[in-house]
Amino acid sequence: MRIIGLACVLGGWVIAVAGLFIISSNFGRALFASGGILVTVFGMLGVLNRHYLDRAIWKK
């Protein structure tokens, strides 16, 4: 789960940077960057954090 989460986080950055090479317009690049940020945040809070929440001390 942690590996998947980290892959998601890093994958978001790859999406953001890939926009530089795929598209030349500022609007398109901004869309790629924003999409990448969303994927990254999902990886951080939705995947990685869920792994730790499932084992949280207050659930025991």
Add this chain to the structure above:
Amino acid sequence: MRFQKLKALALLAMLVAGPILGFATLARAEGTALTDKDLSSIAGPKSDDIAAKGDPGAELTGTVNDVTISDAKKGLTLADLVNQVGQDKIAINFVWTLFTGFLVMFMQAGFALVETGLIRAKNANHTMMMNFMVYGLGLFAYYVCGFAIQMGGSAPIANLGGVYPLNHEFSINLFGKPWNLFGTKGFFLHGATYDVGIMVLFLFQMVFMDTATTIVTGSCAERWKYSAFCVSTIGLGAVVYPLFGNWAWGGGWLSQLGVNFGLGHGYCDFAGSGVVHAVGGLTACAVAMQLGPRIGKFNRDGSPNVIPGHDIVLVLTGCFILAFGWFGFNPGSTLGASGNGCLRIGSIAVNTMLAGCTGSFGALLYMWMRYGKPDASMAGNGLLAGLVAITAPSGFVNTLGAAIIGWIAGILVCLAVEFFDRVPKIDDPVGAISVHGVNGLWGVLSVGLFADGRSNYGGSWNGVPGSVKGLFYGDAGQLVSQLLGIATLVGVIFTLSFLWNWLVDIFVGQRCHPKSELAGLDIPEMGALCYPDFQLKALDYPAASSVSNEGSPVSSKH
């Protein structure tokens, strides 16, 4: 008739001779150059006068006598004079950069007070000691390799003399573009880096790095094993922080987005909303996530409890110290007070002050309207959020932009504290993730929106001529650069921090024993109480908070 002829000739002669004489005079004026001989006639006060009378009116001090003469036989020459002017400029910049660096160093005391005030008295020694040792640990790591990784391949800095042996950057070629990744000169500050200008730069950059490392201690307070804290801090100061520092400030790939891809002026972060605060805040998030919440922070149903801090006086005093230190943080980032647009320091200082002010207003009003009370710790929180947010744009925006950025930050920090408590349930005793992480990212974004294109630091920024302009002033490319900076912070820097601290967890163990946590970390971890003369009263936090929770679920945050 003859008289008229003579008159006409005289007029003609005047018409011809006038311009000739004028040009001759002008040519003489242009040709007149100051020589060493002219300087010899300038006399300063006699030393007997100064010795006998003193100089209470400052009329005899700072004269031609004080200009350094290279050859006593020749006396004062033009070369001496010009060299003195150059040295005066660099001296002003050295003193300015060092002085502002000292101010930033003092921010460590502010952080220590804020964090210690916001945690329970039973952990005060532990939290204070983390804040104290973060300085030494971070400094050492940065001296060994952090500075070299960050600045080892950066361009010469004219404000600090321009002599620059930090000239090698590790770079790869990707799709035909150079991607500068890290510097390779300056390890242990040895060899050619034993240079007056580099020492000034090292001190200034080092205290910035230390600010980033001290952010983490707040989020992880009251449950972090001290040994784990030591190892974690070294990793942040040695590698993670310097890497992003290089990409933003050391000539790295983010700063080159303007040159390589035509995206505005590349990633712009004047004083470090991203480099310092977001790096610290995201690392804090990674470690707090791994540590898990403190015992008693969440109920079995997942609802959050308030765990109040033990001294609001410490908290607000710390906030004042931090606000004071920020005048070093932002205006000092010009790396000088003379030349290359450095006179903008006044504007930067006012922007800093304004954003802090509107930030505390924003937070105060939000809390007052939402919970019916003006929460003191959140007002302090808003001040810090405004200051964090203005750190990146402080050198590029006008006062209106600064006020808006700060105000939004003040509200954003309240929303973020509530969000982290309720949705991902990441326990952050001092709200550092919200203050530094979230608002650090907001600060980075705001450059791409509010930069007004009026700043001019030597005619270019990140190798791109002209001033930095945001979307509202006509440059959408700058916004894209800033978004890529944010993506890199949350994508790469968070990942690196997470991986490093995962290793620390495996080999050292991040979290202290639950018994130690319940007893308070002062004795189990540090061997001494912070307040040995006082009897500490243990509170049943879930029960005690049930009342205050209705009023302000975030009142324990700073």
